[in-house]
Amino acid sequence: MDNVIHPEGKAALRVKEVLRLSSLPHVVLRLLEATLDEDASVADIARVAGNDPGLTARMLRLANSPYFGVSRKISTIEDAAVILGLQAVRNLAVTISVYEFFSGVRDTPGFSLPVFWWHSLATAIVCRSLAEAAGYPEPSEAFMAGLLHDVGKLVILQADAAAFRSVHHGAHGDQRLVEAERAVLGMDHAAAGADFLEQSRLHPFFCDAVRYHHLSPGEVRAASGLVRIVHLGDRLAHRLPAADEAELRALAAVLDEAMGPVPVALADLRDRLEREIRRLAADLGVRVLPPEEGEGPRAADATETQARLRDRVEDLSLLVASLQSMVAATDEDQLFSALFQSLAVLFDFETVFLATVEDQGVLYGQRAFGSRRDDLARRLRIACEPGTVWEAAFEADAPVYSGDYFREHPPRVIDRQVEGLLGTAYAVIPLVANGERVGSVAAGLDPSDWDRVRRHVSLLRLLAHQMAAAVRGYRYRLKWRRERQFNDTLLEAVPVGVAVVDPQGRLLYANPEARRLLAGGPGEAPAEGGDVWRTLGADPGVWDELLARVHAAGTGEVHFRAGGGAPEALPRWFHARAANLTGFGDRGYLLVLQDVTTARQLDEERKGRSRWLREELAAKTRELEEAQAQALKAQRLATAAEVARKVAHEVNNPLGIIKNYLRLHRMKAAAPGEEATFEAINREIDRIAAIVRQLEVFSKGAPSAGQGREPAQPGSVVRALDDLALLLAEPMREKGVDLRLEVDEGLPPVQLSDDALKQVLINLIKNAEEAIEGAGTIRVRATRHPEEADRVLIEVADTGPSVDAEVKERLFDPFVTTKAGENVGLGLSVCYGLVTGAGGRIQLKETPGAGAVFEIVLPAAASGR
Structure with a gap:
């Protein structure tokens, strides 16, 4: 059999060879390995990315674009990994690297790189909108899959530009292009792109979305969510820009058939698509052209592109120097001066009015560079109301020229005052940092100057964003320093010990009072990392008990006894309160210590005194009760004695008479047999006499009522x-x-x-x-x-x-x-x-x-x- 390979066959081999040899930069490969390593920490990933500052900067710029939906600025790769997730960091790195990898690809007849990136960005924006509407869990993943869905075209173009032109020549429409690619190369650009991304270690579902984005509608309905989103995103990106109402209804029907009812406002998406493409291209530093402006290659484009590139490099060099001067500013005046110098060097601005947002929606004038009228500038207060040039600039996040704007919107008095301050019409440049309005710059420009400036609007926007970030960063730092100074002063003066400890009870921070309390323990005051509880001489179980309460309720408190230091010293008592705290390593605890020894002693003394008073009261009460009982008994005795005395006195006389008469009667008339009777009567009389004698004795022994006894002679x-x-x-x-x-x-x-x-x-x-x-x-x-x-x-x-x-x-x-x-x-x-x-x-x-x-x-x- 003949071994000669026809030209198309050679092209196919070259494509496969490119895929085999294609390799992302070493730093990116290491970054991908780190994100796939289960044992790698966020710090490890940041360290790998830090080896290529340019890659890191581009990744962060893309991560902070509105298409990732983060609510706050991502400043480091660590932030990106925590907020977006490791998968998003991996996708970011690959996306940036793919663009860099194919940066050497040049336009060829029938193919324009600016148009290619225009469509790629359009597809990315549409994919994210579809993902959000459909509830897809990772809209940022859909965005990047849409951005890279046609990367296979760049693979083929880099492998063999002639074969690429041959395939694209005469192919009209995506389906015919795919068929031509398969016929010539044995694979289409979707498969080539998926293979390339697989070698870049993106996960299979991501690669599948690229591989199958040219499926037929019937096949798409049975595919996974990401495949359907990218397929539909590609179709909508082609048809939306020129879609009328009938076309919008047809596209809505396509969506319903492929994904079911999805709440996507296609008209709104169509209206904002071009604006968002241009904004995203500026963030990525990608040159784009809409299809109607970039059809066909032009020989002069290469020279023009190189000239623009040289200008851009020069501008960026100046921008870097300007940013360094802004970062080096030590106060707000230096910062504002650095901002003006940057504008003057890069854009030849001679007069600039700077205002910052101090109240909601109100700009406060700060400086008027070039006019020497800072005093007037500081008097100006500008309300950013709808229909004003200031609000229009904020809404567009782009410069707006007053000379153009005031043709359709009548200026206010304050707008005329700014024009008078600058001596000419002006361009309002919004200062916005991650969606937060920081201020505005009004640069004095005549119409010809404005025509010159707006050709570099992307650089101006970039500078404005950096200026806004610098102003906001300075003010945040100033606020942080003031809060830190206040907190330090408060911690220095507060009369309780405030410390931060790690989960093992080791000291991370201590205010002066905490250091004083720790110095009074049996051990030396610990340095950072020393054991707080051992220093205090506390039982180790105290910290375990306190931790258990913190873990259960978020805060906890205990009273505990600590060692007294010297053997003869008394023990000390402490009250400790703890709470969870972030910002100190992996985990820390806020610990508030109070020496309650004196308070406890006073409390013990109070309890002792209270106990003594209760005992004294009880004793006095018993004494009083006994005294009352004795007084009552003495009163009863006195009363009984008085009665006994009277009874004895009254009974004795008649009793003696009765006994005498009985004796006489017994002597005179005692009959035989009556002797026993007389004896019985006499005994009863004697018994009565004995009772009376007891009454007499009692009456003499008891005290008289209301009186004590007379003092008696001492007895032995x-x-x-x-x-x-x-x-x-x-x-x-x-x-x-x-x-x-x-x-x-x-x-x-x-x-x-x-x-x-x-x-x-x-x-x-x-x-x-x-x-x-x-x-x-x-x-x-x-x-x-x-x-x-x-x-x-x-x-x-x-x-x-x-x-x-x-x-x-x-x-x-x-x-x-x-x-x-x-x-x-x-x-x-x-x-x-x-x-x-x-x-x-x-x-x-x-x-x-x-x-x-x-x-x-x-x-x-x-x-x-």
């Missing part, structure tokens, strides 16, 4: 007990009762006479004897009071039964008794009266089990103290 406890031992011990022993007397040596005399003391003791001992009712023990013990040195304590204890609870409460009340017979229950009342009358006290002690213990406390006599 030792002597009284000795006498009682002689009197009672033997008779009681015969009854089986063991009376034991225990007396400490050196007991002082007491404020109770011997007789009264004996009466009290006999009463208690006899009560104990009667309670025992048989064999038992009675113990009497006298000693100094263990807690009251000036008092004598006497205890009378027995082994009899315990006293009933009902009786205990009224034990010392008169006429209370548990005994039968002639006892009327006055003995203990007499004892109570005698003891309390002497300033002592008597009580029945609580004892477990059987038996009773009476306790008598008597004050020592004055001579015995």
Whole structure:
């Protein structure tokens, strides 16, 4: 078989060879590898991109265009990676690099690069609009897929320009072009472009959207979302610019058939398409021409293009120098002067009025360069109302010449004042930074100067954007410095410790008060990175507890005890409050520390004082209650004693008379057998007499109502007990009762006479004897009071039964008794009266089990103290 390859076959091989050898710049390849590496950080990606500042600048310019829809300026590759995502960074790099890669391709008959890029940008804009309307999750991806959908044409043109011309010659319409490419090259430009992008490591769905953008409508309906968007974007980009209402309805039907109902305003998209193409081309630095202006190659274009390129390089060099002077400005006057110098050097402006946006929609005059009338300029306030030249410039984001604008819109007085300040008509140049209105420049120009300037409008717009960014950046920096100064002053003066720590509790920042608090801990004040909690001597669990609360609620607080430093030092108490904080490495926590040791001590003192007051109040209340009870009891005793005295007095006389008459009657008329009767009557009379004698004793022992007893002669406890031992011990022993007397040596005399003391003791001992009712023990013990040195304590204890609870409460009340017979229950009342009358006290002690213990406390006599 013949091995000769016909020319078309050689062209196909050359295309495949170009695809095989095609390689993006080394930096871009490394950037793609980094974005595909799961372990690569955002910092790694930024470091790789930083090796090519030109690539980085172009990527950021494209990322900040309106077609990526970011709400704030992207200043670094890190910002782009975080805000747009790694996929978008990868697409950005490839898009910029594709343009650079094919920058050497030249126009050829039937093909114009400016027209090619016009259609590519139109397709990108339409694709983004369709993606947004259809709810596609990555509109920026659709934008870049549309931008690169025809890149295969550049691959073929670079491989073999002659074959490219042969294919395009006579091919009318995309479908015929595709068929001709397949016939000559064995592949079409869509496949060539997809293969090229696959080698650039873009993801398969992106490449598929390029590969299949020339599918038939029937095939497209079954394709993925991105394929359908790029296919329709290509068709609409061709037909929209010249579409009338009928054509718009036809295109809407095509959309409905391919994608279903999609809310796209095609008329609006048609009306703004050319404006957005030119704006985007300026952002990318791409020369574009609409199809009607760029059909067919021209030999003179190459020379003209090279001349424009030289001019552009020169302009950009001057622009870079101007930007450097703006960046180096240290105050606003220097910044404004640098702006004027840039305009004067690049565009030969002689008079310039500069105004900045200070209030919403109002421009405040700042400088009038070249006129020496800054004082007048600063008086001007310009409202940017609809229908004004200032608002028109802002809306177009492009210069507007007053000489042209005022032909259709009558100027206001303020507009005439600006013209008078500059001495001529002027071009209003808007200063807009990432959609934010920063100010306006009015440059004095006559019509011929304006014709010269507007040929370089893209450079002027670029300079205006950079000027706006410089002004906004300076003001942001100034605001930041002021806020930083305020915050630093506040942190220096605030009387609480403010620190920033990392998740391990290591110090990242501390204000003076925090450093002072940390310096007072057991360890030295930590430098940056030191352990705050170890320095304070706090339990490690304190930070864990505080972190848990912060993670649960966003903030948390704890009170904790910290070490006191020197061994003899007291511990310190702190209150710590923490909250999440960003801006310090991966993660930080704001920590507010307060030394609450003094407050805690004061609180403890307050609690102690409050506790003491409560105890004192309770004690005084008990004393008052006891005093009231004693007073009431004394009053009752006095009343009972008075009654007893009167009863005894009234009963004794007739009782004596009755007994005498009974004795006489017994002597005179005693009949046999009546002796027993007389004896019984006599015993009852004696019993009544005994009761009366008890009443007499009680009336003498109790104090009179409302009065105390007269001071008695001091009595001796030792002597009284000795006498009682002689009197009672033997008779009681015969009854089986063991009376034991225990007396400490050196007991002082007491404020109770011997007789009264004996009466009290006999009463208690006899009560104990009667309670025992048989064999038992009675113990009497006298000693100094263990807690009251000036008092004598006497205890009378027995082994009899315990006293009933009902009786205990009224034990010392008169006429209370548990005994039968002639006892009327006055003995203990007499004892109570005698003891309390002497300033002592008597009580029945609580004892477990059987038996009773009476306790008598008597004050020592004055001579015995």
